Amino acid sequence: MSRKIEITTNEKTYFIEALKNGIRLNGRQFNEMRTPSNIFLSKDEYGYIELEWGLTKISCRVSSFIRKPFEDRPFEGIFNINCEINSMASKQFENGKNSDEEVLISRIIEKSIRRSNSLDLESLCIISGEKVWSITVDLNFLNFDGNFIDIGCFGVMLALSHFKKPDITIINGGKDIIIHDINEREPQPLSILHIPICLTYSFYNTSQNVEENIKGESDEDAIYLLDCDYKEDLLKDGSIIITLNKNREIIQLSKNGGIPIDVNILLDLSLNSIKFVNELTDLIKTLIKDHEQQRFTELNLKLLQVGADR
Amino acid sequence: MDVTEVINITKPSRSRGYEDEDDDSDIEMLGNNHNDGEFTNNNSSIVTPGELITEDPIWMKGHGTYFIEDKTYSSVAGNVSRVNRLLSVIPIRGRYQPETGDHIVGRITEVGNKRWKVDIGAKQDAVLMLGSVNLPGGILRRKSETDELQMRNFLKEGDLLNAEVQTIFNNGIASLHTRSLKYGKLRNGMFLKVPSSLIIKSKNHAFDLPGNISCVLGVNGYIWLYKTNLNNQNNNTTNINIHNNGASPAITRLEEESSWEIYSDKNDSNITNAIRSNITRYYNIIKALSFCELGITEPRIIMGYESSLSYMNVGSLIDKDSMETICQEIINNEKMRG
Amino acid sequence: MSRMEIYSPEGLRLDGRRWNELRRFESKINTHPNSSDGSSYVEQGNTKVICMVQGPMEPSSRSQADSTKATIEVNLSVASFSTFERKKRSKSEKRMVELKATLERTFEQSVMCHLYPRTLIQVDVTVLAQDGGLLASVTNAITLALIDAGIAMYDYVSCISVGLYDQTPLLDLNGLEEKDISTLTIGVIGKTEKLALLMLEDKIPLDNLESILGIAIAATHRLRDLMDDEVRKHGNVRASKLAKN
Numbered sequence: 027m028s029r030k031i032e033i034t035t036n037e038k039t040y041f042i043e044a045l046k047n048g049i050r051l052n053g054r055q056f057n058e059m060r061t062p063s064n065i066f067l068s069k070d071e072y073g074y075i076e077l078e079w080g081l082t083k084i085s086c087r088v089s090s091f092i093r094k095p096f097e098d099r100p101f102e103g104i105f106n107i108n109c110e111i112n113s114m115a116s117k118q119f120e121n122g123k124n125s126d127e128e129v130l131i132s133r134i135i136e137k138s139i140r141r142s143n144s145l146d147l148e149s150l151c152i153i154s155g156e157k158v159w160s161i162t163v164d165l166n167f168l169n170f171d172g173n174f175i176d177i178g179c180f181g182v183m184l185a186l187s188h189f190k191k192p193d194i195t196i197i198n199g200g201k202d203i204i205i206h207d208i209n210e211r212e213p214q215p216l217s218i219l220h221i222p223i224c225l226t227y228s229f230y231n232t233s234q235n236v237e238e239n240i241k242g243e244s245d246e247d248a249i250y251l252l253d254c255d256y257k258e259d260l261l262k263d264g265s266i267i268i269t270l271n272k273n274r275e276i277i278q279l280s281k282n283g284g285i286p287i288d289v290n291i292l293l294d295l296s297l298n299s300i301k302f303v304n305e306l307t308d309l310i311k312t313l314i315k316d317h318e319q320q321r322f323t324e325l326n327l328k329l330l331q332v333g334a335d336r
Numbered sequence: 337m338d339v340t341e342v343i344n345i346t347k348p349s350r351s352r353g354y355e356d357e358d359d360d361s362d363i364e365m366l367g368n369n370h371n372d373g374e375f376t377n378n379n380s381s382i383v384t385p386g387e388l389i390t391e392d393p394i395w396m397k398g399h400g401t402y403f404i405e406d407k408t409y410s411s412v413a414g415n416v417s418r419v420n421r422l423l424s425v426i427p428i429r430g431r432y433q434p435e436t437g438d439h440i441v442g443r444i445t446e447v448g449n450k451r452w453k454v455d456i457g458a459k460q461d462a463v464l465m466l467g468s469v470n471l472p473g474g475i476l477r478r479k480s481e482t483d484e485l486q487m488r489n490f491l492k493e494g495d496l497l498n499a500e501v502q503t504i505f506n507n508g509i510a511s512l513h514t515r516s517l518k519y520g521k522l523r524n525g526m527f528l529k530v531p532s533s534l535i536i537k538s539k540n541h542a543f544d545l546p547g548n549i550s551c552v553l554g555v556n557g558y559i560w561l562y563k564t565n566l567n568n569q570n571n572n573t574t575n576i577n578i579h580n581n582g583a584s585p586a587i588t589r590l591e592e593e594s595s596w597e598i599y600s601d602k603n604d605s606n607i608t609n610a611i612r613s614n615i616t617r618y619y620n621i622i623k624a625l626s627f628c629e630l631g632i633t634e635p636r637i638i639m640g641y642e643s644s645l646s647y648m649n650v651g652s653l654i655d656k657d658s659m660e661t662i663c664q665e666i667i668n669n670e671k672m673r674g
Numbered sequence: 675m676s677r678m679e680i681y682s683p684e685g686l687r688l689d690g691r692r693w694n695e696l697r698r699f700e701s702k703i704n705t706h707p708n709s710s711d712g713s714s715y716v717e718q719g720n721t722k723v724i725c726m727v728q729g730p731m732e733p734s735s736r737s738q739a740d741s742t743k744a745t746i747e748v749n750l751s752v753a754s755f756s757t758f759e760r761k762k763r764s765k766s767e768k769r770m771v772e773l774k775a776t777l778e779r780t781f782e783q784s785v786m787c788h789l790y791p792r793t794l795i796q797v798d799v800t801v802l803a804q805d806g807g808l809l810a811s812v813t814n815a816i817t818l819a820l821i822d823a824g825i826a827m828y829d830y831v832s833c834i835s836v837g838l839y840d841q842t843p844l845l846d847l848n849g850l851e852e853k854d855i856s857t858l859t860i861g862v863i864g865k866t867e868k869l870a871l872l873m874l875e876d877k878i879p880l881d882n883l884e885s886i887l888g889i890a891i892a893a894t895h896r897l898r899d900l901m902d903d904e905v906r907k908h909g910n911v912r913a914s915k916l917a918k919n
Contacts, residue, residue: 126775133772137875264783266872276883279858279874282772283779286868289887296880342845342893344696344900382909384902385821386829386864400826402786411786411826413905415913428912429704430824431711431730445732459730459793507791531707629915 033260041261045249046232052255059253059302062180062309067317069324072213073189077181080255081171086181087164088189092205095151095158103150104160107136107182116170116256134280135165135178138222138269142277145186146217153200159191161216172255175267179224180306187314190215220271221310222278223303227295228254228262231285248291252302268296270303383410383425390423398424432457432532432556434510438501439541441522441554442512444491450484452491454499457532457556460509464491468502468513470520470598490599496522496560498542498552518542522552524603525562526615530626532557536633543634546641547614553632559622561615563607613650617641620653621662628663639666680854681839688850694889696834696846697807699897701814701904703822712823716815719848720805725815727823730793738794743787745794748777750812752801773809780871781816784863786826795825806852807835809859809873814897821905829864832897833871836860836890838878843886845893858886862894 044051054060060080068074073088095102109132111119119128139145150159163182167174190213193206227250251258254265264284269277276296281287383389386409393406400412401424410416414427434440434456445461446453452464466479466487491497499512499519514520534557541553544564552560621640625632643665647653653662681687691697697719705724706713712727730744738745750773754762763770777797785795797819799812813833820827837844837855847857856876863870878886 126771129768129771130775133768141875142877270880274880275877276874276880277877279872280776281869281872282776283781283783283871285783286863286866286870289867289869289891292869292872293884293887296883300880342694342696342889342896343692344896345698346900381913382906384830384905384909385827402826402828409828411828412824413821413909414824427824428909429712429822453732455732459732459790461732629912 033257038261041257042230042232045230045251050251051257054253056250057252057298060255062177065184065313067184067188067313069321072191072208073185075181075185075188076168077177077184079171079173079177079180080253081169082167082173082177083169084177084181085166085168086185088161088185089164090159090161090189090191092152092157092203093160095155100155101151102147103158105140105145105147105150105163106161107132107140107163107165109135109178110164110166111174112167114169115167119170130282131174131178134175134224134267134269134278135182137278137280138179138224139182139186142220142222142269142271144183144218144220144222144271146219149217152194152203153196157203161186161189161191170256172257172259173226173253176224176226176253179222179269180310183218183221183223184310184313186216186218187221187310188317220273220275221307222269222271223306224267224269224278225252225299225302226254226265226267227252228258229264229266229285229287230261231263248288250287250291250295266292266295268299270296270299272304272307274300381415382413382428383416384413385411389416389425394421395423396421398422400425400427429531429533431459434458434462434501434504434556436501436503438537438555439498439552440501440512440556441496441498441527441552441558441560442556443558444493444495444497447488447492450487452487454497454512456510456512456554457529457558458510462501462510462512464497464499464512464514468511468515470515472599491521496527498522498554498560520598521600522560522562523600524565524607525560526619528559528561528619528622530557530559530622530632534626534629534632536631538633540634545618545634545638547617548611549614549618551618551634551637553634559632561618561622563604563611563615617644617650617653620644620650624653624659624662625666627656627659630663630666636666636670639669643669680851681842681844687844689848693842693844694893696893696896697848699900701818701901703818703904703908710819710823712819712821712825714815714818714822716811716818718807718811718814718846720803721807721811722802723811723815724800724802725812725819726798727795727816727819727825728798729795729823730790730825731796733792733794739792741791743782744785744790746778746781746785746787746797747794748774748781748797748799748816750774750777750799750801752804756801756804773812776809776871776873777812777816780813780831780861781820784828784831784870785820786828789826795820795823805849806847806857807859809833809871810835810846810861813861813871814901818901818905822908829866830898830901831861831863831870832894832901833859833861834890834893834897836886836893838882838886841882843882843889845889858890860887860890860894862891862898865895865898867891 041051050056062077062079064078066076076085093104095104111128111131112121113119150161152158163185165178165182192208192213193211195204197204230249232249254262266281266287268279271277389401389408389410391407395408397403397408400410400414401408402411403409408423410425412425412427414425417424417426440456442454442456442462444452445455450466453461454464456462466483469490471479471483497514497520499514502511502513504510535553535555537555541555544550548564550562550564618637618641621637621644622632625636625640630636640662643662644653647658652658679688685692700717702715704713705715706726710726710728714725716723733739733745750770752763754760797816799815801808801812810833813831817831835847835857837847837851837857839855844851856878858874858878860869861871862868
């Protein structure tokens with residue numbers, strides 16, 4: 027982090043004191059998430075979304091083109107996530123220079139989505155060894171109010187579900203392909219195998235001395251907050267990022283330093299997280315479904331469909 | 337499936353010295369019976385980080401310890417030391433910890449506002465205030481602005497000096513002074529660095545050695561070997577004479593000595609090859625002592641010098657064999673003398 | 675490679691180990707007494723790591739001086755000959771940056787940084803050979819080197835990797851196993867059950883997490899003992915030498 031935003035000692039003490047009494051300064055419960063609002067799913071183009079989550083704001087665009095696959099993986103398409111954080115989001119991020127913080131954020135989003143094979147890469151193959159789809163997601167953070175990872179991951183998954191790639195026909199016995207304009211033929215959605223959801227828990231040291239937290243036996247005073255906002259993010263003493271999907275699989279776990287946490291807490295947190303994962307997964311599904319429905323009626327696709335059936 | 341059982345195979349060697357090794361297989365399957373460490377730990381005096389030292393709350397917690405609910409734990413690997421009720425752990429290795437009165441050798445790293453920064457091998461650089469050095473023209477003179485401007489003419493980056501630790505500030509930074517004739521810039525010799533733990537504190541850390549060599553044995557492990565300054569000795573003798581005459585020349589002599597010469601960057605022109613090879617010989621002897629991890633003291637250096645005289649070629653002293661032989665001879669010598 | 679070979683029905687793994695068996699763990703401390711304040715060498719199976727610690731010392735740049743605590747800087751370099759295929763790795767690679775940041779943040783907590791204000795602790799790690807469990811070996815090596823340097827720590831940080839094959843957790847994966855099954859790396863403080871470091875990069879079922887963590891923690895406690903033995907052994911040698919003087 028290039029320019030640290032200072033928080034006074036008194037402010038920190040006040041904050042911790044409030045936490046000890048079970049109060050979060052933003053009025054939420056300890057394990058209460060903010061709900062995404064103002065979700066914009068583009069009607070004109072496939073794969074562009076914007077969303078607000080508290081005051082954090084992101085935009086996400088999926089783009090596709092056809093290219094030659096990597097030589098060692100001739101049957102697989104190519105999928106990249108491009109994460110951009112600049113000083114537009116908050117002045118703590120510097121333009122042009124990738125700080126450790128930013129690398130960590132993009133690495134975790136990438137690990138959650140790309141490495142877990144949530145996108146079926148083999149379905150992106152057109153002609154093996156010759157032509158495959160290359161899908162790129164550009165994630166831009168427009169405003170920072172904590173919790174970039176969870177929101178970024180949610181946004182990318184929403185955009186991928188929203189995206190449709192143009193239909194193609196293979197001609198000349200597999201030598202050439204025709205890419206159909208999206209107005210000509212209904213484009214096809216991506217095949218998404220599962221929806222990973224990231225949840226970040228921030229930890230706070232409430233006891234007087236650090237020693238207690240590092241080696242002490244008592245873990246009653248461990249406080250963990252879900253979906254922290256800007257100020258909570260600055261004051262945190264450590265965090266853990268758990269990525270899960272609806273199939274009760276842990277996709278990624280990462281704890282990059284910070285105060286140590288007890289194993290039992292980790293287990294509790296993971297088990298509790300399933301509830302949120304289900305909620306958010308359902309949210310993505312309903313959003314996409316409603317959007318489809320809306321599009322369907324607005325464009326009067328019903329007529330077309332009837333024609334096709336006949 | 338019992339999830340708390342871990343198998344591991346270790347070499348059938350002495351690497352686990354204090355575990356019993358009487359079973360005939362070379363596979364040791366160890367349960368979780370390892371001793372967590374009590375106050376009277378398995379006859380070894382070493383404690384390691386995280387080890388419980390005592391549960392008794394009467395002890396005061398010194399360096400190298402921390403405590404949780406009256407239990408004192410060690411935070412470094414080292415020996416427990418108890419001074420009255422103060423319990424501390426002295427690490428086996430570690431950087432030099434400056435103490436007031438230490439005679440040290442340091443190197444200027446930075447020339448700043450009215451002060452020099454000096455690398456003394458400690459955790460932080462020490463400071464040498466302009467006010468704590470002797471300047472040309474006598475000790476009692478006030479430090480003027482001109483002095484401030486020409487600080488680099490006295491001592492500049494890279495210069496070596498010997499000094500005494502005056503105080504330790506409460507942030508841990510040491511403040512040095514060179515307000516004595518035995519301190520100041522170092523010339524006519526060679527620098528050598530050994531672990532500071534090997535230097536044994538004594539009354540005198542600057543001494544003359546046989547063969548016209550002098551040595552500054554910095555408490556911080558920095559050592560300076562140089563040609564004995566003959567003028568100095570002559571002066572000393574005259575000094576004594578004057579003393580005998582009842583005069584008090586100290587201040588006047590300081591004035592004489594505090595000429596620009598003490599900050600000169602030029603080595604003497606009359607350093608002979610014999611002196612150079614003697615310096616190298618001492619250099620190698622101290623290296624040998626440090627290699628064998630023997631404490632470095634004046635008598636040991638002299639003994640080492642004497643036993644090294646059997647080696648004609650100074651360069652052969654850096655062979656492992658000759659280093660060990662010399663150290664063995666030193667130890668034997670000490671035993672004989674008791 | 676077929677998945678059958680990873681764990682045979684008889685309960686043996688590719689290299690003949692059992693599920694709960696560690697690879698040979700060997701460590702040495704004070705390997706470079708003249709060139710660094712603290713140094714160590716760790717072998718976990720065929721993964722070999724050298725670590726050197728300089729400091730606490732005056733930071734070379736002002737920006738590294740924190741008036742309340744020491745700054746820890748980890749430089750991780752992976753030798754180009756460390757894998758079967760020779761490959762040059764740059765330090766700016768995202769994975770490297772992530773490992774470096776993870777290590778720095780982990781040790782910021784377990785080292786008593788507040789005792790060394792305005793100083794820099796520089797940790798240089800060189801990976802000579804890698805065969806799985808890279809992060810684990812590096813962490814163990816850094817712990818030993820820091821102890822050797824006499825830097826105050828709350829306790830050892832011992833680290834191990836565990837994988838999951840079907841329903842069976844496999845301890846301390848080697849390179850081949852790591853390629854095929856998902857790996858969890860955990861770092862534990864001393865003999866507690868507190869996790870200082872946690873990294874999982876592939877899928878595992880949530881319901882298996884508990885059993886994996888159980889065996890992993892037991893293994894880290896064992897590693898702590900092994901490292902402790904080495905530190906004690908070395909310490910006693912030093913102590914006896916000093917006593918001779």
